[in-house]
Amino acid sequence: MPEACVIYWGPKEAERWIAKAVKAERMMDEPNKLIRAQLDSRRTLTPEEMQRVLDHMAKAPFSLRSVSVDRSIRGRVFQSRILGDKEPSIIAHLAKRVLVEQDWADDVTPVEYLDHLRSVIDDPALRKAVYLSKDKRLFVGLLAPNRIPEARLGKNHSALLWVVYSADYGTIVTGYQVRGIEEITLPKDARWL
Amino acid sequence: MRMNEYTSKDFDNFAEILIGRWEFALELEPRWDSLDDEERIAHTEDWPVNNGILMDLEDYADSHELTEGQQVQWSKLKDIMAKHRKTLEEMGYRVLPLKEERGRAVA
Numbered sequence: 001m002p003e004a005c006v007i008y009w010g011p012k013e014a015e016r017w018i019a020k021a022v023k024a025e026r027m028m029d030e031p032n033k034l035i036r037a038q039l040d041s042r043r044t045l046t047p048e049e050m051q052r053v054l055d056h057m058a059k060a061p062f063s064l065r066s067v068s069v070d071r072s073i074r075g076r077v078f079q080s081r082i083l084g085d086k087e088p089s090i091i092a093h094l095a096k097r098v099l100v101e102q103d104w105a106d107d108v109t110p111v112e113y114l115d116h117l118r119s120v121i122d123d124p125a126l127r128k129a130v131y132l133s134k135d136k137r138l139f140v141g142l143l144a145p146n147r148i149p150e151a152r153l154g155k156n157h158s159a160l161l162w163v164v165y166s167a168d169y170g171t172i173v174t175g176y177q178v179r180g181i182e183e184i185t186l187p188k189d190a191r192w193l
Numbered sequence: 194m195r196m197n198e199y200t201s202k203d204f205d206n207f208a209e210i211l212i213g214r215w216e217f218a219l220e221l222e223p224r225w226d227s228l229d230d231e232e233r234i235a236h237t238e239d240w241p242v243n244n245g246i247l248m249d250l251e252d253y254a255d256s257h258e259l260t261e262g263q264q265v266q267w268s269k270l271k272d273i274m275a276k277h278r279k280t281l282e283e284m285g286y287r288v289l290p291l292k293e294e295r296g297r298a299v300a
Contacts, residue, residue, distance in 0.1 A: 185244055
C-alpha cells in the first residue's frame with residue numbers, strides 16, 4: 001500500500017467518529033426533529049406530537065460516555081467501587097448527588113436514579129423548556145415537583161427535580177434537585193412549552 | 194425550597210466544594226476545545242447545581258456572622274467568581290452572578 005494511503009486512527013479518533021455517526025442517526029429521530037421545531041415560536045406541537053416526544057424521552061438512556069469525576073470524591077468508595085478520574089456518566093453524576101450534594105440517599109442505585117429522573121415525565125405539574133446551549137446544542141429541560149420517596153432522599157434534598165435531555169444525542173445528560181427555577185439560569189431565548 | 198436546616202458546618206463544606214469546582218472548571222479551560230462534546234455537555238449542563246450551592250452560601254452569609262475561617266473562604270470564592278466568571282461563561286457554563294450583581298442587573 002502506498003505510504004500516502006495509510007491513515008492512522010487511534011481510539012480517540014474512532015470514538016469521535018462513532019459519536020458523530022450516533023449523533024447524526026439520533027438527530028433523524030422524529031421526536032428529536034419535533035423538539036428542534038420548537039425553537040420556532042410559531043410552531044406548536046399537537047397533543048399527539050407532544051406525547052410522542054415525552055414517550056421518547058421517557059425511554060431515553062442516560063449518556064453512556066465516561067466523564068470526569070468531581071475532584072473532591074476521586075478515590076472514594078461509592079457503592080463498592082473506588083471512583084477513578086473518569087467514570088460512566090451516570091456513576092459520576094450519581095456519586096456527586098449522593099456523596100457531595102447529599103440530595104439522594106447513599107444506597108440509591110444508578111437504575112433507581114434514572115427511574116427517579118424519568119418519573120418527572122408523568123408528573124401532572126411537569127414544565128418543559130427547549131433551549132440551545134452556547135455552542136448550539138439542543139436540550140429539553142424538564143422541571144417537576146420532587147416526589148421521590150423520602151427514604152430515597154439525602155439530607156439536603158430540595159423541592160424540585162430538573163432533568164436535562166440532549167436532543168442531539170438522544171440521552172439524558174444530567175438530573176438534580178433544585179430549590180427554585182432561578183438556579184437553572186436558562187439562556188434568555190429558552191422556550192417554555 | 195431547601196428542605197432542611199443549613200448549618201455552619203454546611204457552609205464550611207459547600208464553600209470548599211464550590212471553590213474546588215471553580216478551580217476545576219478553570220483547569221479545564223486550556224484544553225476545553227479538545228474535550229469530547231458529550232463531556233463538555235456533562236460539565237456545562239450540570240453546573241447550575243453550583244448556582245444552588247451559591248444561593249445557599251449567600252443566604253447563610255447574609256443571616257449569620259461568619260467565623261474568621263468562613264470569611265476567608267467566602268472572600269476567596271467571591272474573588273474567583275469576580276475574576277473568572279466571564280471565562281466560564283465563554284466556555285458555555287451558565288453561571289449565576291453574585292447576589293449584589295444580580296441586584297444591579299435587575300435595577
